Amino acid sequence: MADMMWAGRFSKQVDEKVNAFNSSIAFDGRMYRHDIHGSIAHAAMLGECGIISKEDSLEIMAGLEKILDDIDNGRLELDPNAEDIHMFVEAELTKRLGDVGKRLHTSRSRNDQVAVDLRLYLRDEIKEISGLVDELINTIINIAKEHTETVMPGYTHLQRAQPVTFAHHLMAYVWMLLRDLDRLNDVSKRMNYCPLGCGALAGTTYKTDRFYTSEQLGFIAPMQNSLDGVSDRDYCIELNCTLSLIMTHLSRFSEEIILWSSWEFKFIELDDAFATGSSIMPQKKNPDVTELIRGKTGRVNGDLITLLTMMKGLPLAYNKDMQEDKEAIFDAVDNVKLCVRTFTPMLATMRVIKENMRNAAAKGFINATDCADYLVKKGMPFRDAYKITGTLVAVCIEKNLTLETLPLDEYKRMTDLFTDDVYHAISLDTCVRERKSYGAPSPEAVIKQIQEAKDCLSKINE
Numbered sequence: 001m002a003d004m005m006w007a008g009r010f011s012k013q014v015d016e017k018v019n020a021f022n023s024s025i026a027f028d029g030r031m032y033r034h035d036i037h038g039s040i041a042h043a044a045m046l047g048e049c050g051i052i053s054k055e056d057s058l059e060i061m062a063g064l065e066k067i068l069d070d071i072d073n074g075r076l077e078l079d080p081n082a083e084d085i086h087m088f089v090e091a092e093l094t095k096r097l098g099d100v101g102k103r104l105h106t107s108r109s110r111n112d113q114v115a116v117d118l119r120l121y122l123r124d125e126i127k128e129i130s131g132l133v134d135e136l137i138n139t140i141i142n143i144a145k146e147h148t149e150t151v152m153p154g155y156t157h158l159q160r161a162q163p164v165t166f167a168h169h170l171m172a173y174v175w176m177l178l179r180d181l182d183r184l185n186d187v188s189k190r191m192n193y194c195p196l197g198c199g200a201l202a203g204t205t206y207k208t209d210r211f212y213t214s215e216q217l218g219f220i221a222p223m224q225n226s227l228d229g230v231s232d233r234d235y236c237i238e239l240n241c242t243l244s245l246i247m248t249h250l251s252r253f254s255e256e257i258i259l260w261s262s263w264e265f266k267f268i269e270l271d272d273a274f275a276t277g278s279s280i281m282p283q284k285k286n287p288d289v290t291e292l293i294r295g296k297t298g299r300v301n302g303d304l305i306t307l308l309t310m311m312k313g314l315p316l317a318y319n320k321d322m323q324e325d326k327e328a329i330f331d332a333v334d335n336v337k338l339c340v341r342t343f344t345p346m347l348a349t350m351r352v353i354k355e356n357m358r359n360a361a362a363k364g365f366i367n368a369t370d371c372a373d374y375l376v377k378k379g380m381p382f383r384d385a386y387k388i389t390g391t392l393v394a395v396c397i398e399k400n401l402t403l404e405t406l407p408l409d410e411y412k413r414m415t416d417l418f419t420d421d422v423y424h425a426i427s428l429d430t431c432v433r434e435r436k437s438y439g440a441p442s443p444e445a446v447i448k449q450i451q452e453a454k455d456c457l458s459k460i461n462e
């Protein structure tokens with residue numbers, strides 16, 4: 001076996017099992033592009049500051065570009081036996097350039113290297129996830145626009161409560177996702193500071209220029225404390241929190257789609273391309289996509305707990321425990337992307353069954369509050385009106401009627417304030433149309449809300 005990088009200090013080869021156990025290239029290999037970009041910026045800085053010669057700096061940079069190109073185009077494969085992506089790239093450079101390659105690691109440690117790689121990698125991933133969430137938001141808004149008049153029951157405790165519209169219901173998710181998008185922006189801004197140059201933990205005695213590398217790599221500024229720079233992973237945790245929230249929102253939405261596509265509701269039907277059948281029951285059409293999203297939410301939350309638990313007892317600065325950060329945050333990122341990518345077209349192609357929504361809204365006394373409000377508008381205190389309406393509902397249930405079909409004399413038996421305009425006041429359409437308070441489901445209010453959401457989206461994207 002080849003000598004390890006640190007062979008000088010050791011009198012024995014490291015046990016094979018330890019090598020395999022330590023190696024992270026199987027999962028950090030995906031950061032090769034970011035690792036090489038970080039190294040190019042470092043090499044440029046070493047040259048600029050006269051720490052290595054200009055010629056060496058240029059040769060190293062060109063060598064790194066070539067390695068990047070070779071990996072990108074399949075001419076160079078990552079060595080699964082390398083300890084990690086950082087060691088692999090450096091070893092490859094040295095193999096190609098000889099002594100010049102050995103100068104790259106001057107004034108640098110894998111500790112600041114891995115920290116900068118991960119920030120660069122996640123910065124790109126956040127951009128991609130934001131794009132996917134943006135697309136999802138636009139898809140929901142487009143469906144909502146078609147359904148500002150589609151009446152459906154609104155629920156509390158999964159019991160029919162008050163009438164809303166499908167557009168109003170959908171827009172609730174738009175606001176949740178807009179906040180998620182804003183959170184992604186926040187995380188991205190807060191993590192966009194450069195740890196490169198923090199060294200192993202205590203900076204360096206070379207006259208480096210950390211502002212130079214920070215700018216080269218598109219960071220806002222270098223991190224101010226070298227110990228902090230190499231040893232916190234709060235940005236992974238914060239990102240995972242946001243990813244967990246995205247999954248939570250998708251999971252609740254998924255749960256509703258699962259309910260809505262059941263025969264018990266039948267508010268929607270999924271497109272055949274986004275549903276699955278059963279191996280035994282020929283009649284089945286299952287909402288697997290949404291169930292899988294609900295399931296994967298647990299896994300993304302698990303990644304968050306992995307990160308929080310991994311960090312909680314670590315003394316400053318770097319500890320090898322921190323190598324565990326990558327599999328967790330990569331898993332969270334990968335799964336969120338998978339979920340949003342599948343959820344959006346599933347939503348865009350689902351069929352909305354308006355009649356069933358309306359029929360459900362017509363049952364279950366969801367206009368009872370409006371009936372009480374009718375009496376309040378005629379001068380009765382709300383509590384008395386509430387009690388009378390409750391009694392009327394009980395009468396309806398006993399006679400198998402609804403508030404719409406209950407005869408006027410039954411109303412009048414309770415109070416003379418009832419006249420035949422009560423039927424207009426409690427009709428479903430009135431109940432929805434009159435709910436025009438700010439943020440409420442009336443078509444007029446929802447059209448305004450849709451415009452506000454679009455404005456909010458453009459502001460977040462600025």
Ligand code: ARG
Nearest residue numbers: 024084110111114318322323
């Ligand atoms: N593979 C390591 C990680 O992911 C890189 C940093 C190694 N640093 C060290 N001092 N062993 O954390």
